[in-house]
Amino acid sequence: MNVSNLIVIHLASTPLAIVSNGIDLELSFTQTMQGLGLSPQVAHIIWLPLPMLLVLVAALVGVLVTVWLERKISAAAQQRIGPEYAGALGILQPMADGLKLLVKEDIIPAKADSLLFTLGPVLVLVPVILSWLIVPFGQNLLISNVGIGIFLWISLSSIQPIGLLMSGYASNNKYSLLGGLRAAAQSISYEIPLALSVLAVVMMSNSLSTVDIVAQQTGAGVLSWNIWRQPIGFVIFWICALAECERLPFDLPEAEEELVAGYQTEYAGMKFALFYLGSYINLVLSALLVSVLYLGGWGFPIPIESLANLINQPINSPLIEVIAGSIGIVMTILKAYLLVFLAILLRWTTPRVRIDQLLDLGWKFLLPISLVNLLFTAALKLSFPSAFGG
Amino acid sequence: MLGFLKKVAEYTRDAVDAASYLAQGLSVTFDHMRRRPITVQYPYEKLIPSERYRGRIHYEFDKCIACEVCVRVCPINLPVVDWVMNKETKKKELKNYSIDFGVCIFCGNCVEYCPTNCLSMTEEYELSAFDRHSLNFDNVALGRLPTNVTTDPSVQPLREFAYLPKGIVDPHEIPSTHSRAGKLPSEMLEWLNQNPALEDSNKSNQKDLPQNEEIL
Numbered sequence: 001m002n003v004s005n006l007i008v009i010h011l012a013s014t015p016l017a018i019v020s021n022g023i024d025l026e027l028s029f030t031q032t033m034q035g036l037g038l039s040p041q042v043a044h045i046i047w048l049p050l051p052m053l054l055v056l057v058a059a060l061v062g063v064l065v066t067v068w069l070e071r072k073i074s075a076a077a078q079q080r081i082g083p084e085y086a087g088a089l090g091i092l093q094p095m096a097d098g099l100k101l102l103v104k105e106d107i108i109p110a111k112a113d114s115l116l117f118t119l120g121p122v123l124v125l126v127p128v129i130l131s132w133l134i135v136p137f138g139q140n141l142l143i144s145n146v147g148i149g150i151f152l153w154i155s156l157s158s159i160q161p162i163g164l165l166m167s168g169y170a171s172n173n174k175y176s177l178l179g180g181l182r183a184a185a186q187s188i189s190y191e192i193p194l195a196l197s198v199l200a201v202v203m204m205s206n207s208l209s210t211v212d213i214v215a216q217q218t219g220a221g222v223l224s225w226n227i228w229r230q231p232i233g234f235v236i237f238w239i240c241a242l243a244e245c246e247r248l249p250f251d252l253p254e255a256e257e258e259l260v261a262g263y264q265t266e267y268a269g270m271k272f273a274l275f276y277l278g279s280y281i282n283l284v285l286s287a288l289l290v291s292v293l294y295l296g297g298w299g300f301p302i303p304i305e306s307l308a309n310l311i312n313q314p315i316n317s318p319l320i321e322v323i324a325g326s327i328g329i330v331m332t333i334l335k336a337y338l339l340v341f342l343a344i345l346l347r348w349t350t351p352r353v354r355i356d357q358l359l360d361l362g363w364k365f366l367l368p369i370s371l372v373n374l375l376f377t378a379a380l381k382l383s384f385p386s387a388f389g390g
Numbered sequence: 391m392l393g394f395l396k397k398v399a400e401y402t403r404d405a406v407d408a409a410s411y412l413a414q415g416l417s418v419t420f421d422h423m424r425r426r427p428i429t430v431q432y433p434y435e436k437l438i439p440s441e442r443y444r445g446r447i448h449y450e451f452d453k454c455i456a457c458e459v460c461v462r463v464c465p466i467n468l469p470v471v472d473w474v475m476n477k478e479t480k481k482k483e484l485k486n487y488s489i490d491f492g493v494c495i496f497c498g499n500c501v502e503y504c505p506t507n508c509l510s511m512t513e514e515y516e517l518s519a520f521d522r523h524s525l526n527f528d529n530v531a532l533g534r535l536p537t538n539v540t541t542d543p544s545v546q547p548l549r550e551f552a553y554l555p556k557g558i559v560d561p562h563e564i565p566s567t568h569s570r571a572g573k574l575p576s577e578m579l580e581w582l583n584q585n586p587a588l589e590d591s592n593k594s595n596q597k598d599l600p601q602n603e604e605i606l
Contacts, residue, residue, distance in 0.1 A: 077419050081427045349415040365405075 024140045051143045055132050063280040067094035069337070070344050077348040101276070104269035112266060113170040120167025121267065121274035127156040127163075128282045134210050135288050138298050138328040142211065149209040150202065153289065154195050157244060160282075161187035164253065167275075168263035179262020182355060183253035186243055189359055190250075193366035194240035197233040200370075200377040201226055201293050204389035210289075214297030216389060221303045225296040229380075229388060232373045234294045236366050238339075241286035243362070245279060247343055249350035250358060283343060284336060291335035298328030426560055435546045436539045437561075438553070439513040444496045446514040447489055449532035453508035456482040460500035460509060468493055469500060489532060491517055492525035512536045 026047055033043035068083070068091055075082025083090025108114045134149045136142040146152055161184040168180015202208055204226070205216035217225050227234050243250040254262035264275050291297060300307075304324045308315045315324075353361065381388040430437055439445065456473040472486035501509045514536035519525050540547045548561040549570070556571035558564055573581065 077422045079428045081429045345419050349419045
């Protein structure tokens with residue numbers, strides 16, 4: 001139950017905490033607290049909110065960065081400059097946007113169902129934030145290493161379409177309703193190939209836990225990443241993740257040319273901001289999960305152990321541990337943001353698909369391909385247990 | 391069985407084709423990352439309108455003979471020419487002249503046909519107003535000259551793409567002494583004078599079109 005890079009000092013003061021499987025911040029924190037004369041239970045309770053707050057802040061900062069990147073990269077793709085005056089290079093633009101939405105009037109349409117109208121955006125945002133529970137930034141750098149890890153994410157992400165449908169229906173607006181229905185149809189049909197491609201990865205690592213999935217990809221650096229063993233699964237997962245995030249080319253639930261803004265049409269102020277936040281947190285989350293499932297998570301392209309051997313340092317010396325931990329965080333974020341960049345590039349490259357094309361692609365292409373991929377992985381696992389996880 | 395395999399092969403080929411087209415598109419978008427922005431920071435930088443720019447119409451009251459040709463050639467009879475017949479001098483006396491630029495389509499027909507050249511096109515295009523009635527310019531407003539972009543000290547004038555030297559795309563930091571690609575009309579005339587052979591062939595062409603000589 002850990003996250004953070006803030007208590008490096010404690011590491012130095014409590015060398016006992018450093019075990020061979022990386023930095024354990026919780027252990028060092030509770031030990032420090034016990035050193036101050038607190039009982040282990042109290043220390044645990046004090047510890048609990050810290051990683052959660054940190055991840056929440058990380059998610060929000062990640063959104064701000066993503067929004068800024070989206071605007072800047074979009075501008076570059078269209079030979080524009082993009083936000084420029086709010087802070088250096090417009091870095092404060094997303095803050096300004098957020099502040100604007102915060103002080104905007106909160107409107108609930110007269111004929112809307114005010115309870116469902118309010119509940120909708122909450123139901124969209126909460127599961128997405130909850131899913132950050134399982135995103136690992138290092139061996140012990142995640143909120144909770146739950147055994148059902150990736151399955152938790154899949155089940156949480158299927159709550160989202162209920163929220164979308166709810167807000168679309170409660171708005172009492174034809175565009176909202178259509179957008180909500182499309183969002184529900186899209187999320188449900190792309191959930192299945194997504195889950196199947198995840199299943200293939202899970203089959204290879206023999207575990208649903210995200211930490212185990214990454215651990216299975218370490219060893220030979222870039223060569224041991226799942227993308228080489230699951231190239232088809234990677235593509236399917238990425239397509240489905242884009243569809244789940246309602247990114248172009250699959251943004252038809254909010255297609256502004258036909259549906260004004262889909263289920264978001266009647267929303268303003270902070271409720272709209274929740275949708276906005278939700279979509280960007282979801283994008284970053286999907287990118288993080290792609291990097292966890294297929295790109296070796298926190299793994300460095302060259303194994304850290306061999307690098308440590310190169311400079312004749314034991315792998316569990318405090319300095320190497322801290323460096324490896326920071327490299328892990330940087331690598332996870334770097335991989336995720338490369339994928340975010342790809343998503344933004346795709347946004348300006350591909351035209352929006354029609355609803356029939358979307359469902360065609362989901363049911364007639366991705367679903368059979370992912371099934372075949374799953375069977376193929378099973379066959380490979382049986383025939384080459386050493387390479388595909390025995 | 392063979393038919394099925396054929397179908398699978400076709401399907402695979404389609405999928406690969408789609409992927410390659412997608413990659414092609416992505417490479418185009420990615421290539422744009424290294425291109426310089428073409429943004430003109432509008433209130434601080436402005437493009438110099440081209441020579442034949444059709445902006446707000448300028449009008450000289452004293453030249454006007456109130457013939458109403460402008461009204462007749464206008465697609466919507468827009469100019470309002472307010473005149474009365476002076477019975478004693480037997481001449482038209484012009485009282486007012488106005489054009490509503492909220493309605494004008496800037497086609498330039500009035501300018502083209504005005505017999506006394508009292509109408510002309512300016513470079514002015516900043517015609518936004520809080521009230522659409524304030525766009526109805528009377529003869530005083532029509533007689534005002536617009537601020538020139540090149541002489542306005544608060545504006546950095548930028549040359550349009552066609553007025554840049556050959557091979558230059560970015561109008562920033564190009565000194566005004568660098569002339570544009572190709573020849574100016576005056577330079578073209580000079581060049582024609584230096585090459586009498588070409589001029590002769592030009593002349594022979596002009597016999598069919600004698601009105602060209604007036605322009606030259």
